[in-house]
Amino acid sequence: MPSLDSQLINQMTEWRRHLHRYPECGFEVQQTSDFIAEKLESFGIEVVRNIGQTGVVGILNAGDGNASIGLRADMDALHIHEQNSFEYRSQHKGKMHACGHDGHSAMLLGAACHLAQAPSFNGTVYFIFQPDEEHGQGAQAMIDDGLFERFQIDAVYGLHNLPGMPEGSFTVRPGSLMASESSFEIQILGIGGHAAMPHTGIDPLVTGAQVVMALQTLVSRNLSAIHETAVVSATEFITNGTVNVIPSEVTIKGDCRCFTEQTLAKLEQRMERIVAGICEAAGAEYRFNFVNTFYPTVNSHAETDYAIAAANAALGNDKVNGSCDPLTISEDFSSMLRVKPGCYALLGNGTESVGGCALHNPEYDFNDRILGKGASYWVQLVSDRLK
Numbered sequence: 001m002p003s004l005d006s007q008l009i010n011q012m013t014e015w016r017r018h019l020h021r022y023p024e025c026g027f028e029v030q031q032t033s034d035f036i037a038e039k040l041e042s043f044g045i046e047v048v049r050n051i052g053q054t055g056v057v058g059i060l061n062a063g064d065g066n067a068s069i070g071l072r073a074d075m076d077a078l079h080i081h082e083q084n085s086f087e088y089r090s091q092h093k094g095k096m097h098a099c100g101h102d103g104h105s106a107m108l109l110g111a112a113c114h115l116a117q118a119p120s121f122n123g124t125v126y127f128i129f130q131p132d133e134e135h136g137q138g139a140q141a142m143i144d145d146g147l148f149e150r151f152q153i154d155a156v157y158g159l160h161n162l163p164g165m166p167e168g169s170f171t172v173r174p175g176s177l178m179a180s181e182s183s184f185e186i187q188i189l190g191i192g193g194h195a196a197m198p199h200t201g202i203d204p205l206v207t208g209a210q211v212v213m214a215l216q217t218l219v220s221r222n223l224s225a226i227h228e229t230a231v232v233s234a235t236e237f238i239t240n241g242t243v244n245v246i247p248s249e250v251t252i253k254g255d256c257r258c259f260t261e262q263t264l265a266k267l268e269q270r271m272e273r274i275v276a277g278i279c280e281a282a283g284a285e286y287r288f289n290f291v292n293t294f295y296p297t298v299n300s301h302a303e304t305d306y307a308i309a310a311a312n313a314a315l316g317n318d319k320v321n322g323s324c325d326p327l328t329i330s331e332d333f334s335s336m337l338r339v340k341p342g343c344y345a346l347l348g349n350g351t352e353s354v355g356g357c358a359l360h361n362p363e364y365d366f367n368d369r370i371l372g373k374g375a376s377y378w379v380q381l382v383s384d385r386l387k
Helices: 006-021 030-042 101-117 138-144 204-215 217-222 261-282 301-315 368-385
Strands: 046-051 055-062 068-074 123-130 156-163 175-178 181-189 230-239 249-258 285-294 297-299 342-350
Touching (some): 006 030, 006 368, 030 046, 068 368, 101 123, 123 138, 181 204, 181 261, 204 230, 204 249, 217 230, 217 261, 230 261, 297 342, 301 342
Parallel strands (some): 068 156
Antiparallel strands (some): 175 297, 230 249
16 A cells, blocks of 8 residues: 555645535635645646636656556535534535545545655656536536647546445446436427316326336336346426316426446437327327436446556455446546546445445535545556556
8 A cells, every 4th residue: 555644644634624614516616626726736736727617637747658647536515505513514505515525636635745745657647626526517528628638648537435335445347337317308288278178178297197107118118128227217297287277288307327328329219209109199299308417437447457456456455346336326527438548436435424424415524534545546546557
């Protein structure tokens, strides 16, 4: 395991708690990005700001090698009012770091500090601090702003904490690790009227009910049970009718998740086909909107092997699971993996009162005891990949 001194680990804890105290959301993370950029500059690292609005990239060169690696952490918080009572709780009403991005940023800052002081590598490390992961727009914004054109990054890696996994354990898999997330909205337009005379109109409520039931066949009758895992959930059914009025309009909203872009495209196509067919049969009109927010997170095989090797060296073989089950949660690091080879992995936040509280919960807190473990993994990965 790379030797991180206790002073650096204490500093990481201070940085993490500072970020926790002053959370910012979306792209509005200027205070956070300034704090991170100033820390990187204090380590002697070159900094480029305002990539993808408020993203930060730190650049550290050592030796004469041409190889490079990108390490990414997310910076944004959530619109949740914190219910913790510790002294570093959120000072921004209605905002908190309920997903651990404060810890991710602190771990990457710690790795940057260590590597700047003891550059045990030959090449270039890019430290990527990204805004707006929670809404699924930050990674693409940085890409659109030239992240991979302005910086010659060979491969990119990400790391996220996971409550419920033992403290400091590491889990990953090649291929699809996390699912896509897409939302759909179906508007069915009929002819409303008196509930006593339904034959005089076109009832969109009955048509909508048929659509909801038919959507259940998307997974069971359109996708392979072995190769095309997916979840389709209708979550809202809204009408403009009342107790004695047949509505003229129904809106159905919901959520889809799957593990490949091929399955994603098939879901969208087949869903609209179902809606169109049922509405045609009923004489109703429809509007269909399908919005993909997160792509599937797909790890490349070689980079996953490198991540597993680094985790074994940094954390111990007994702490590493290199073939975990895929997860139906989503992550916008997936957009970076569509452009560059790379690997996204999960680091256990703990199972007890410290670290065990679920993500996106008002009582969540990042477990400071894993800061050194995450930073050690980053340092080991850089040392391995840029020999």
